[in-house]
Every structure is written in C-alpha cells, then in structure tokens.
Amino acid sequence: MATTTQLAEKLQPWMGVLDGRPHGGPRWMQDLRDRATSRFAALGFPTVREEEWRFTNVAPIAGTEFTIAPPAPVSAAEVDALPYGSLPLRLVVLNGRFSVELSRLVGLPSGVRAGSLTAAATEHAEVVPRYFGQLADFSTRGFVALNTALATDGAYVYIPDGVVMAQPLEILYVSAAGSVPEMSQARTLIVAGERSQLRVVETYVSLNGGSYFVNAVTEVFAGENAIIDHYKVQQESVDAYHIASLYVNAQRSANFSSHSFSLGGKLVRNEADAILDGEGAECTLNGLYLADRERLVDNHTSIDHAKAHCPSHEIYKGIIGGKARAIFNGKIIVRQDAQKTNAKQTNRALLLSDDASINTKPQLEIFADDVKCTHGAAIGQLDEDAIFYLRARGLNYFEARDMLIHAFAGEILDRVQIEPLKAALEAELYVQLARDLAEIDGI
Amino acid sequence: MMLEVKNLQVRAEDKQILKGIDLKVNAGEVHAIMGPNGSGKSTLARALSGHPEYQVTGGEVLFEGKDLLEMDPDERAREGVFMAFQYPVEIAGVNNAYFLKAALNAKRKHHGQPELDAMEFMELITEKSKLLDINQAMLQRSVNEGFSGGEKKRNEIFQMALLEPKLAILDETDSGLDIDALKIVSNGVNAMRSPDRAAIVVTHYQRLLEYIVPDYVHVLSGGRIVKSGGKELALELEKKGYGWIETGAEPVGA
Numbered sequence: 001m002a003t004t005t006q007l008a009e010k011l012q013p014w015m016g017v018l019d020g021r022p023h024g025g026p027r028w029m030q031d032l033r034d035r036a037t038s039r040f041a042a043l044g045f046p047t048v049r050e051e052e053w054r055f056t057n058v059a060p061i062a063g064t065e066f067t068i069a070p071p072a073p074v075s076a077a078e079v080d081a082l083p084y085g086s087l088p089l090r091l092v093v094l095n096g097r098f099s100v101e102l103s104r105l106v107g108l109p110s111g112v113r114a115g116s117l118t119a120a121a122t123e124h125a126e127v128v129p130r131y132f133g134q135l136a137d138f139s140t141r142g143f144v145a146l147n148t149a150l151a152t153d154g155a156y157v158y159i160p161d162g163v164v165m166a167q168p169l170e171i172l173y174v175s176a177a178g179s180v181p182e183m184s185q186a187r188t189l190i191v192a193g194e195r196s197q198l199r200v201v202e203t204y205v206s207l208n209g210g211s212y213f214v215n216a217v218t219e220v221f222a223g224e225n226a227i228i229d230h231y232k233v234q235q236e237s238v239d240a241y242h243i244a245s246l247y248v249n250a251q252r253s254a255n256f257s258s259h260s261f262s263l264g265g266k267l268v269r270n271e272a273d274a275i276l277d278g279e280g281a282e283c284t285l286n287g288l289y290l291a292d293r294e295r296l297v298d299n300h301t302s303i304d305h306a307k308a309h310c311p312s313h314e315i316y317k318g319i320i321g322g323k324a325r326a327i328f329n330g331k332i333i334v335r336q337d338a339q340k341t342n343a344k345q346t347n348r349a350l351l352l353s354d355d356a357s358i359n360t361k362p363q364l365e366i367f368a369d370d371v372k373c374t375h376g377a378a379i380g381q382l383d384e385d386a387i388f389y390l391r392a393r394g395l396n397y398f399e400a401r402d403m404l405i406h407a408f409a410g411e412i413l414d415r416v417q418i419e420p421l422k423a424a425l426e427a428e429l430y431v432q433l434a435r436d437l438a439e440i441d442g443i
Numbered sequence: 444m445m446l447e448v449k450n451l452q453v454r455a456e457d458k459q460i461l462k463g464i465d466l467k468v469n470a471g472e473v474h475a476i477m478g479p480n481g482s483g484k485s486t487l488a489r490a491l492s493g494h495p496e497y498q499v500t501g502g503e504v505l506f507e508g509k510d511l512l513e514m515d516p517d518e519r520a521r522e523g524v525f526m527a528f529q530y531p532v533e534i535a536g537v538n539n540a541y542f543l544k545a546a547l548n549a550k551r552k553h554h555g556q557p558e559l560d561a562m563e564f565m566e567l568i569t570e571k572s573k574l575l576d577i578n579q580a581m582l583q584r585s586v587n588e589g590f591s592g593g594e595k596k597r598n599e600i601f602q603m604a605l606l607e608p609k610l611a612i613l614d615e616t617d618s619g620l621d622i623d624a625l626k627i628v629s630n631g632v633n634a635m636r637s638p639d640r641a642a643i644v645v646t647h648y649q650r651l652l653e654y655i656v657p658d659y660v661h662v663l664s665g666g667r668i669v670k671s672g673g674k675e676l677a678l679e680l681e682k683k684g685y686g687w688i689e690t691g692a693e694p695v696g697a
Contacts, residue, residue: 411535
C-alpha cells in the first residue's frame with residue numbers, strides 16, 4: 001500500500017496537469033484522452049524495478065513539475081537557422097502544435113495529406129480514427145498514456161494507395177523552452193497505403209536550449225507493398241528529457257526501414273517497436289547514438305515477426321564517452337507461424353573513456369522452428385592494432401583515432417538516402433565528436 | 444649511413460627476444476634477415492617500426508644519425524621508415540584511397556611540401572597501381588577489409604611505392620603468397636631500389652630472395668645475429684636448413 005501512496009503523491013502534480021488536458025476534437029478522441037488519463041493515474045511512471053526500465057531511471061522526469069509548453073512566437077528565420085529542416089517539404093510542430101506558417105507543404109502529390117493531426121481527426125474522419133492509437137498501446141505504458149491524454153496536436157501524413165512521394169518530407173518538432181520546465185507531447189501518425197512510397201524524417205530539435213521534456217509517440221502503418229524509408233533525428237538540448245516510442249505495423253510485402261540518430265538530450269529513451277504483420281514484410285532498424293558527459297541514452301527495439309517469410313535487419317552503434325551510460329535492448333520475437341524468418345541483429349559500442357558504460361541485451365523469443373536468427377554484440381575501445389597500423393603510415397595518434405571513430409559512425413551515416421540530411425547529420429556529429437575528443441585530450 | 448643498430452635488446456610480453464643486435468645498413472643496400480621461427484626476425488622489424496608491444500630494454504638505433512627509438516611510430520613513418528606488415532590490419536569503414544591520401548599528405552606536410560589535391564593524388568595512384576596490379580575496386584574498398592592474403596601484401600607494397608620511404612622493412616611479406624603474387628610484390632620492391640634507398644627483408648624462406656636479390660644476408664638465432672654473408676648464404680641455408688647455424692656457428696657481427 002505504501003507504494004501506492006507514494007505513487008499517488010508523486011503523481012499529484014501530474015494529475016493536476018492532466019485535469020487541464022485538451023478538450024477539443026471529435027468524440028472518439030476525447031474518449032481516448034479520458035481513458036488514457038485514467039490509465040496514467042493507475043500506471044504512473046515506470047520504475048527501475050521493471051525489467052524494461054532497469055537501467056533507466058525516469059525519476060528526474062517524474063519529480064519535475066512540467067507545465068504544458070505554450071505556443072511560442074518563433075519566426076521562420078529562427079527555424080531556418082536550425083541545422084535541420086532544410087528539405088523542401090517541411091511540416092513543423094512547435095511546442096506540440098502544428099504551425100502552418102513555419103511549414104512548407106506545397107506541391108504534395110494528389111491525395112497526399114500532411115499537416116495538423118488534430119485537424120485531420122475531424123477533416124479526415126474516414127481514416128484517422130481507424131489508425132490513431134491502434135498501435136501505441138496506452139494500457140500498459142505510462143508514457144504512451146501521458147502522450148495520448150495530453151497531446152495537443154501533432155503531425156499527420158497520409159499517402160493514398162499507389163502514390164509515390166518523390167520528395168522526402170521532414171517533420172520538424174521544435175522545442176522553444178521557456179523560463180520554467182515545460183513539456184510537449186509530440187504525436188505523429190503516418191498512414192501509407194498499398195504500393196505507396198514515402199521517405200520521411202522525424203526531427204526533434206531545440207531552438208534555444210534549456211531543460212524541457214518531449215514525450216513522443218509515432219505510429220506508422222505500412223500497407224501492402226508500401227515502401228517507407230524513415231529517419232529519426234534526436235538533437236534535443238543537452239539538458240532536455242526525450243522519451244519516444246515508434247510503433248510500426250508492416251503489412252504483406254511492405255518494406256519499412258528506419259534509421260535513428262540520437263545526438264542530444266540528457267536522458268533519452270528511444271523505443272522502436274515493429275510488427276511484421278503480413279508475409280514477406282521486411283524491416284530494418286538501424287541506429288547511431290552519441291553519449292557524452294553524464295548523459296543517458298537508452299535504445300529499446302522490438303521486431304515482432306508475426307508472419308512467415310519476413311526478413312529483419314538491425315544494426316545499432318554507439319559512441320560513448322565521459323561518464324555517459326548507454327542501454328541497448330534488442331528484442332526479436334518470432335511467432336509460431338513465422339516460419340522462414342530471417343532476423344539479424346548487431347550491436348556495437350565504442351567506449352571512449354574508462355567511465356563510459358553500456359548495458360546491452362539481445363532478447364530472442366522464438367516460437368517457430370524453421371528460422372534463422374543471428375545476433376552479435378561488440379563493445380570495446382578503439383582497436384589498438386588499427387591505430388598502430390595507421391600510425392605506421394604516418395598519421396599521428398589523434399588523426400588515427402579520429403579516422404577510426406568516423407569510420408565507425410560512417411557505417412550508419414552512409415546509409416542515409418537523403419543527401420542534405422546526411423550532410424547535416426555528418427556535420428553535427430563531427431562537431432560533437434570533436435568537442436568530446438578535445439575534452440578527453442584535455443585541450 | 445642510413446641505419447645503425449647497436450646492441451639492440453627487445454622484450455615482448457615479459458620475454459627477452461632480442462639479446463643484442465648489431466646491424467649497419469647503407470643507402471642503396473638490401474639486407475635480408477633470415478632465421479628459424481622464434482629467432483626474433485619479426486621482433487626486430489616491429490621494434491624498428493615502433494610497435495608499442497615491443498619494449499626496447501637496451502641498445503641504440505640511429506636512422507640517418509637521429510635517435511630512431513625516441514620517435515613515435517608515426518614520426519618514424521614520416522621520416523621515411525616504412526614497414527610492410529606481416530599481417531596487414533583490416534580497418535572497416537576507412538576507404539583505402541582516402542587513407543592513402545591522408546598518409547601521403549601527412550608525410551608531405553612533415554617535409555614542408557604542399558598537400559596533394561584530389562586530382563594530383565588520383566594521377567599518382569593510377570600510375571603506381573599499375574605496377575602492383577591494384578584495381579579500382581581495391582582502392583574503393585575499406586583498408587584491407589575482405590582482401591585476400593595476396594591482395595593485402597600487394598596493398599602493402601603499393602603503399603610503400605606511394606610513400607617512397609628511405610628505408611623499407613618487409614616483415615615476412617612472402618608468407619602466404621603464391622608465385623604470381625610473389626613476382627608482383629618483388630617487382631614492386633625492385634622498382635623502388637635506388638642508391639638513395641635501403642631495404643631490410645625479413646623472411647623465413649630463400650624463395651623471396653630469388654626475386655629480391657639481397658646484398659647481405661644475416662641469420663638470426665636466439666635473438667642474436669649468428670652469421671652474416673652475401674646472397675650465397677641464403678642458398679646455403681636453403682640446402683642445409685637452420686640446424687647447423689643454431690648448433691654450430693659462432694656469433695658474428697655484421
């Protein structure tokens with residue numbers, strides 16, 4: 001009983017915020033918010049006593065009285081000055097609200113919708129209710145419940161059957177922090193019809209630094225034969241909390257790939273949860289993260305092979321320095337009927353300092369017998385033999401080390417299929433690395 | 444004199460391997476270092492290149508009159524000492540051409556020469572790659588990654604041709620090579636021979652020395668040079684094996 005009391009006490013300020021939850025929109029959405037509020041009251045925040053959260057203590061989030069981030073007066077010039085968001089098609093969500101002024105959404109192919117999620121709930125009533133909240137289950141997950149209850153708005157992308165989006169679309173979640181701790185619930189719904197094709201980037205950035213909390217939930221439906229190339233860029237302020245869950249459902253022969261780049265944040269949790277829900281669906285989940293100082297970066301992935309003949313590929317790489325901690329948990333589920341599954345998972349981490357650490361766990365749950373699943377983890381320092389080899393050719397220690405670190409990151413960076421995004425990521429990553437390495441070298 | 448090794452003693456993993464090596468190499472000369480397994484041949488090569496796992500416990504090495512042992516491995520390289528590795532390291536994610544350009548420019552910078560731009564560099568590697576049968580694909584792959592044994596060794600000698608060292612040290616470059624690869628590698632080394640350069644060729648077998656004909660042959664045994672002679676010594680070793688050296692001969696200075 002003591003725990004319940006503690007829970008209630010801790011949640012009291014949160015319940016106050018939830019009482020002021022948004023009330024607009026259609027009836028079903030209001031219902032969902034109410035139910036999510038009740039669930040959050042019962043679930044609260046996860047604790048380190050739960051296996052899934054063993055290494056990630058979210059008490060700093062639970063214990064802060066965040067207010068809902070208000071609309072912020074931000075000019076297009078300020079947004080344009082950010083390192084991301086340069087793609088011609090841009091959907092901007094500022095402090096949790098879709099901004100039509102900051103977005104560039106002209107020239108979308110016929111039938112494609114991209115814009116405010118709240119508006120779509122009413123305007124696209126024949127589609128949105130069928131998908132919204134269907135994958136992001138708030139009955140067991142506190143953060144998803146919080147998001148569902150509080151999301152003011154978000155991004156909605158809909159591609160009709162057979163439509164190919166030639167241009168990539170960038171969804172830019174911008175946080176403009178105020179003087180008190182603020183939070184926003186980023187909510188994204190992407191519905192891609194049969195045989196459709198989409199490249200989409202979800203970017204989370206800070207406009208002016210500061211401590212704030214972004215709680216993101218993204219749901220992606222990939223219809224039969226749809227091809228979705230998804231990127232997630234997380235470059236919140238170094239004092240920010242970022243908790244995000246990506247849910248994917250891939251239908252027959254759909255191909256979903258996602259590359260996650262986690263460069264910012266003080267306490268970061270990226271969850272990616274994909275269900276291969278039709279025969280021949282294919283999924284790639286790759287990630288690259290950088291953690292330094294006393295930051296914590298947690299990547300939890302799950303690929304659920306629900307049907308037969310589904311291949312999945314996964315490579316996560318981390319560069320960890322300072323006193324930073326990283327967590328990688330890669331779950332692969334192969335259901336009884338999912339014969340001929342071919343799943344491959346690789347996790348590699350480079351530790352740049354003695355105080356840096358990582359907890360890594362592959363988690364295979366296999367219920368079919370004719371499957372191929374491989375996993376491998378390699379954690380360590382830079383390869384001394386490689387450093388010596390480069391030095392023996394005339395590169396000094398620092399040049400040799402930098403070359404190896406860049407090569408390590410390059411394996412994931414090089415897979416980015418959108419050139420301006422790749423260039424921006426490369427530049428940001430190398431600036432951060434240069435700063436971290438200078439700290440290590442005591443310069 | 445290009446290289447002067449005086450009473451060099453080296454430990455590796457708490458074991459004294461070299462127990463006092465004396466060796467003098469003049470510009471224009473090729474010296475072969477032969478010896479049975481475990482005699483310390485590769486240790487000598489690695490100690491000269493500055494490998495951190497080989498600890499010099501005594502003696503002195505002068506390279507063009509400068510204290511070689513004082514220099515970091517990369518400084519030795521930039522000064523003109525090149526070691527062709529017995530086991531070239533695979534470096535995932537580092538493009539071979541990119542790496543070669545960085546290495547070449549590091550050396551050029553060290554000698555106050557302007558760095559080569561992409562065009563100049565491409566011209567240079569196109570010219571050098573013919574000599575060692577290095578194709579475009581090998582240049583665009585990661586350094587040594589997925590290379591066959593022969594490709595790795597050719598890549599080593601290719602790097603040497605590009606970096607134009609004063610002193611080349613070949614650490615068992617012939618091991619694992621078929622006769623065709625051996626010829627290519629040897630041609631590459633011979634093309635580099637000049638009155639300004641010298642080479643130390645470490646090998647277990649005489650076969651390599653049919654193609655890279657040495658001026659001097661030294662036999663290492665138990666961490667010391669036990670016999671030195673001309674190229675005919677290699678043939679003698681081939682016929683008689685190393686047994687007679689290890690049991691009979693008196694240590695001889697170079």
